[in-house]
Amino acid sequence: MPDRSDFGGPTAGTPETDSAITPSLSRRTALKSVAGLGAVAAIGSTSLLAACSSDKSSNSGNAGSATGPITFGSNYSDAATKDAFAALTQAATASTKVQITVNTTDHNTFQNNISNYLQGTPDSLATWFAGYRLQFFAAQGLLAPIDDVWDKIGANFNDAAKNLSKGLDGHYYLVPIYNYPWVVFYNKSVFQAKGYQIPATWDDFVALCKKMKSDGLIPLAFAEKDGWPALGTFDILNLRLNGYDYHIKLMKHEVPWTDPGVTAVFNQWRELLQYCQNGANGRLWQDAAKTLENKQAGMMFQGSNQVAANYDPKNLADLDFFPFPAINPAYGTDYMDAPADGFMLPKKGKNQDAAKKVLEYIGTKDAETDFLKTDHWDVGLASGLIAPTYNDIQKKSAAEIAKCKNVSQFMDRDTHPDMANAMIKAIQSFIDSPTAATIASIQKSAEDQAKPIFTS
Amino acid sequence: MLTRRDKLTVAAMIGVPLLLDAAFVWIPALASVFLSFTKWTGVGSLHIKPCSEFPSAPGIPQPGCLYGVQNYKQAVTIYPDFWPAVQHNAIWLLVFILIATPLGMLFAVIIDRGIKGSRIYQSVLYLPVMLSLALIGIIWELIYANNYGLINTVIGRNGNDNLIDWLGNPHLNLWALLVEASWRQAGYVMVLYLAGLKAVDPSLREASLVDGANPWQTFWRVVFPAMRPINIVVLVVTVIESLRAFDLVYITSKGNPLRGLELLSVAVTQNIVGETQRIGFGSALGVILLVISLVPISVFLYQTFRREER
Numbered sequence: 001m002p003d004r005s006d007f008g009g010p011t012a013g014t015p016e017t018d019s020a021i022t023p024s025l026s027r028r029t030a031l032k033s034v035a036g037l038g039a040v041a042a043i044g045s046t047s048l049l050a051a052c053s054s055d056k057s058s059n060s061g062n063a064g065s066a067t068g069p070i071t072f073g074s075n076y077s078d079a080a081t082k083d084a085f086a087a088l089t090q091a092a093t094a095s096t097k098v099q100i101t102v103n104t105t106d107h108n109t110f111q112n113n114i115s116n117y118l119q120g121t122p123d124s125l126a127t128w129f130a131g132y133r134l135q136f137f138a139a140q141g142l143l144a145p146i147d148d149v150w151d152k153i154g155a156n157f158n159d160a161a162k163n164l165s166k167g168l169d170g171h172y173y174l175v176p177i178y179n180y181p182w183v184v185f186y187n188k189s190v191f192q193a194k195g196y197q198i199p200a201t202w203d204d205f206v207a208l209c210k211k212m213k214s215d216g217l218i219p220l221a222f223a224e225k226d227g228w229p230a231l232g233t234f235d236i237l238n239l240r241l242n243g244y245d246y247h248i249k250l251m252k253h254e255v256p257w258t259d260p261g262v263t264a265v266f267n268q269w270r271e272l273l274q275y276c277q278n279g280a281n282g283r284l285w286q287d288a289a290k291t292l293e294n295k296q297a298g299m300m301f302q303g304s305n306q307v308a309a310n311y312d313p314k315n316l317a318d319l320d321f322f323p324f325p326a327i328n329p330a331y332g333t334d335y336m337d338a339p340a341d342g343f344m345l346p347k348k349g350k351n352q353d354a355a356k357k358v359l360e361y362i363g364t365k366d367a368e369t370d371f372l373k374t375d376h377w378d379v380g381l382a383s384g385l386i387a388p389t390y391n392d393i394q395k396k397s398a399a400e401i402a403k404c405k406n407v408s409q410f411m412d413r414d415t416h417p418d419m420a421n422a423m424i425k426a427i428q429s430f431i432d433s434p435t436a437a438t439i440a441s442i443q444k445s446a447e448d449q450a451k452p453i454f455t456s
Numbered sequence: 457m458l459t460r461r462d463k464l465t466v467a468a469m470i471g472v473p474l475l476l477d478a479a480f481v482w483i484p485a486l487a488s489v490f491l492s493f494t495k496w497t498g499v500g501s502l503h504i505k506p507c508s509e510f511p512s513a514p515g516i517p518q519p520g521c522l523y524g525v526q527n528y529k530q531a532v533t534i535y536p537d538f539w540p541a542v543q544h545n546a547i548w549l550l551v552f553i554l555i556a557t558p559l560g561m562l563f564a565v566i567i568d569r570g571i572k573g574s575r576i577y578q579s580v581l582y583l584p585v586m587l588s589l590a591l592i593g594i595i596w597e598l599i600y601a602n603n604y605g606l607i608n609t610v611i612g613r614n615g616n617d618n619l620i621d622w623l624g625n626p627h628l629n630l631w632a633l634l635v636e637a638s639w640r641q642a643g644y645v646m647v648l649y650l651a652g653l654k655a656v657d658p659s660l661r662e663a664s665l666v667d668g669a670n671p672w673q674t675f676w677r678v679v680f681p682a683m684r685p686i687n688i689v690v691l692v693v694t695v696i697e698s699l700r701a702f703d704l705v706y707i708t709s710k711g712n713p714l715r716g717l718e719l720l721s722v723a724v725t726q727n728i729v730g731e732t733q734r735i736g737f738g739s740a741l742g743v744i745l746l747v748i749s750l751v752p753i754s755v756f757l758y759q760t761f762r763r764e765e766r
Contacts, residue, residue, distance in 0.1 A: 111731045115498045136732065139516055140499045168516075218616050225624060227712040278616050279602040281714060282624025287603065417732040421712065425536060428715045432626060448534040452526075455512065 068351040069099035070358065073123035075110035080309070084375045085127075088177075091370040092361045098354045118142040122346035124355040130164040130340040131409035132251070132416065134174050137344075138167035144345045145171035149356050153363030158383045160407060164340055175363045176342035177371055178378035179407070180305040181397050182232045183321040183336065190217075190295055191320075198322045202240075202268075205325040209275035212298040219275035221297035223288035224431055227424040230280070231411040232337055233272075233301060234427060237265045239335040240327040244406040247335075251408075251415035253454040257446035266430060266439040268327065273434050281428050286310055303339070308377035308393050316376070319393060323400055336400070338407040340381060422449040485746065492527055492740035496520035498733040517732075527740035537726075538741075541718040544630055545748075548637070548719070549698040556638035557694045560645025565675065567646070568653040582647055584640040593707030596636050597623075623708060626716025633717065636704050641697060645690055652686030653679070688756070695752045699745070720745045 076085040082104060089100045103123055110117070110127075117126075118137060128134060137143055150172040154162065157176075165174040190196070194215060199205040209219035224230040238247050242261045249255045250262070277288060277297060289310045291297040300307060301324065311319055326332045343362060345355055361367050368380030372387045372394075379398045380387060386398065401407060412420035426442035458466070495518065496502050502520035503510075510518045531538050563581055567574045584592070599606045600622035607622065608614040622632045656679055664674045680687070702721040705713060713722045720741060727738030 112729055114731050115733060119499065133731070136517075137499075140497070142499065225714065226710060279619050279621035279624055281626075282600075282602050282621040282629070287601070291603070417730070418734065421726070422536075424712055425715060432624075432715065445534070445536050449536070452530055452534070 067097055068354045069101065070124035070351045070355050071101045071103055073110070073117070073126035074102050074104045075107045075127050077104055077106045080374060084371050084373070087373055088362065088367060088371040091367060092358050095361045096354075096357045098358055100358065118346050118348070122349050124345075124349040124351050125343050125358060126346055128174065128342065128344045129409070129413050130174055130176055130342060131413035133413045134344065135168045136416075138173040139169070142347055143167075143173045144347045144349075144352060145173060146175070146345050146356060146359060147172050149175065149359045149363065152360050156363055156365065156382045161340070161381045161383075164409065165342065174342045174344050175359045176340045176381045177362060177368060178375070178380055179338045179340035179401065180303050180378045181336055181338045181401055182236060182301070182303045182410075183323050183400065184299050184301050185292060185307045185319060185321045186299045187292070187295055187318050188320045189318050190298060196298070199325045201325055202327045206271065206275075209272070213275060218277045218291060218297040219299060220272070220277065221288040221291040221300040222276040222280045223283040223285040224280040224428060225282055225284050227428075228412055229285045229302060230427045230431065231420065231423060232303065233269065234265060234423070235337045235408060235411050236301070236324045237268050237327070239337075239408065240324060240331060240333075241265055241268060243328075243331045244335045244408065247408055248414065251411065253419070253450050257450055258443045262443055263439060269430070270434045273431065280431050303337075304377045304393060304397055316391065316393070321393070321396065334405040336404055336407055337410050338401050338404070339410045339413055416453050418453045419450055422446055488739045488742050488746070491735055492743045493523060493525070494520060494736040495523035495526070496735045498735050523736055527737045528744075530737065531740055531744065537713070537718040537723050541720045541723050544717070544719050545699065545701070547630065548634065548701050549695065551634045551638065552641055552694045552698040556641040557645050557690060559638065560642040561649050563642060563646040564649035564653060568650060578646075578650070582643045585643045585647070589703045589707050592636065592640070592704070596708070600632055624714065626714070629714060629716045633704050633708060637701065641694070645694070648686065648690055648693065652683045656682050692756055699749050720748075
């Protein structure tokens, strides 16, 4: 579910520019080349099957016809999102006259194959995520810039949405469709019955947790077997304590993981962990969400795309949320994780002109409204959009996201995926034994792993 | 003297298997060894130049390049999964050899004695081998889950304060998974062994009975040595199954191995398959696993060929 460069042009060449001067072999032909492994020594630094670089594609060759049929690679494999996506593509065909064939792949399979997919024969358009996860592939020359699309749709989005659609080179690579907030969920009926108040500060929050515990509730439903959910807790504590700029610097390894700011995050978390559901490392988030829905737990910090989507529709009216309470008055509740999903244009896709027309349509309020007809947990990104089908959760989500000075994506979307994996392990160790010694050792291990990931 | 035709036949009979062997075994293996000395995200071309000759920018992957022994160095020094993975593979092997395989042999011997309902026992014990892994994952999730799981519910440890986190606790989860793995392995070994027992000449047993041996002596002194070929097959299967242990951990952890469940095969997959790939690093781990696997395989081949020479 969650998820996971510029090479700044001149710093590192794309394969296209390099292969002309450097002996090289493409992935597909690697096996063939290694057959000549013995030859490597003999040939030395001269061309090792130099003719193998077949993955060059001309940029102009796949423009295609402006109305030609296109294919759309989708990872919206759950029934509900699949329906929403079908509604969107039908509306896009009606508006642009471009025939769209949707190729749906299972969510995880799609993500795991993305490198091969983009280098092979990708669809004309594909679903993807904003943030570093977009920039990583854009910087490796696998995506086509869509600045001309943004010339037309730019007015529909605010600056935050624009920034997260850009690669590190400043060009646009994504048209976003929706995002969703990471907030603290609770059941209105439970708060009413017990007379709980929405906590505004950390002290109120801890006091509320204590009260819930004495009332026999699990204060915070919590699960981490999937690996990623607890990254959200790290993110929000970091954003509340150290602010957005620090968070982004940490994600880009401009601040070391051994920094005292990170220690502070874990120490804050230790205070909260005693109120979190035990055995999180062995629990799936769906089961934690069920504890909240069954009113055994008082609150749960997770994305609305998960908690609200997992709620039985008849209980949804009882569900409400509040932004994670303020900790450091300097930052208040200015930031949150609100991961955005959208669509990208693979460089090797066919009929790019038609695909761009579809993207121009998708980047409108009308298109987002179509998509959100059957989606009751995400919110559209077009500025000021309040779709007629929004429920209370969605209306509040849109309002809370709009209040933020900045939104981050999510650790596994904002940092290098290998770093996110390393942090998953680290956080699982922390949950297992939340001691000062563990914190010191995982900070050191994270920094040791970050160095080869980021500096080479 | 070989005729031209004979020579062609011999060449084809040797050449075709040799080609297949090379294509499916040797070239991929050598390719992995080669890739383990590179750094590559799998995007774009692989350059036969040291990484130091490419400019590097923070957080941005370099194009594929030669990386020396850095992958191996990083694996044994800073990769936190490596040493736990080696240790867990060793534990897995020991449990299979000391518990799962003997258990399967015991089942086979008991069933072979023709106890009542032996067919039913046979089917029940073999069933785990036939179930799909996805199903096995769900079955054991229902047994081990910490709030609604069978074990915690039966022993009353499913509250928030007293629950036992079978799959999440790094001190417990490997053992919980070894129960699952043994559950399958015992059935597998049982079937192999049953086939072996059926093939033992009944007159051997009759002879030992006449000589006054008790059942224990009959099995260990007569039947077991007579089953030497099947014993070797079972031993090899056990070693291979424990070195390639992967599926149950993968199903249980949903890709990202939980702490306490690190295995070399899982580490290889985690680095090579995925949204971003560390092909060089994953290959280095694969080569290490290959070297470890070569030890028992070499011993086995050495033993076999030495016997044939005699």
